[in-house]
Amino acid sequence: MTYEAVNFEDKFGLFVEHWEPKVVAEMNDYQFKVVKIKGDFVWHEHNNTDETFIVLEGNLRIDFRDGRVNLTKGEMYVVPKGVEHKPYAESEVKILLIEPRGVLNTGQEGGERTAENDVWI
């Protein structure tokens, strides 16, 4: 029997919208989500969990209250739990997010940018 890998480019080819993560795999109680980001997000934090960003294409900046981190393709960063952050991308960037099942993109902040996580597995 041949099992099927998750191909990130294939998944990104299936949608155009920004800021709406799609769950493409699960590991124990964690989820892998592909998401396209462009522009500015809201300040928020996740009080109960770290959050991992892996950049698959493009450039991502994550602002913190006391600084920032710049990521490009082939780079990752783990935002520690409880740390306020705001993702920003001047041009579209393709990202893999990893976080526990049930985490919302806007954390404790909520608001109109809060997205359901479409599950594609």
Add this chain to the structure above:
Amino acid sequence: MTYEAVNFEDKFGLFVEHWEPKVVAEMNDYQFKVVKIKGDFVWHEHNNTDETFIVLEGNLRIDFRDGRVNLTKGEMYVVPKGVEHKPYAESEVKILLIEPRGVLNTGQEGGERTAENDVWI
């Protein structure tokens, strides 16, 4: 303040050995490990956890008792807990592993291929 991303290519440039994972980041109680693989590994399973393989460069095959999965750059696969598997790479492949802290590469099997996880964070 400028924070630093983890750059996978930079990390791979720091070692040549195969089958010896290096921890480059942590998310809660999970670890991200870069590893170079070439040749055949031992059959093993992890009874308490799933294990995630993301291929960053090259081609990886994971054999199961009833089949296999082929992964290339930009693809991932989650091996479910308890499932016997054997990674194989004809040529060197660069991989990102994600699994809970403390998991050994040879699972319950042990043996000479069992590697300490060097921690590079």
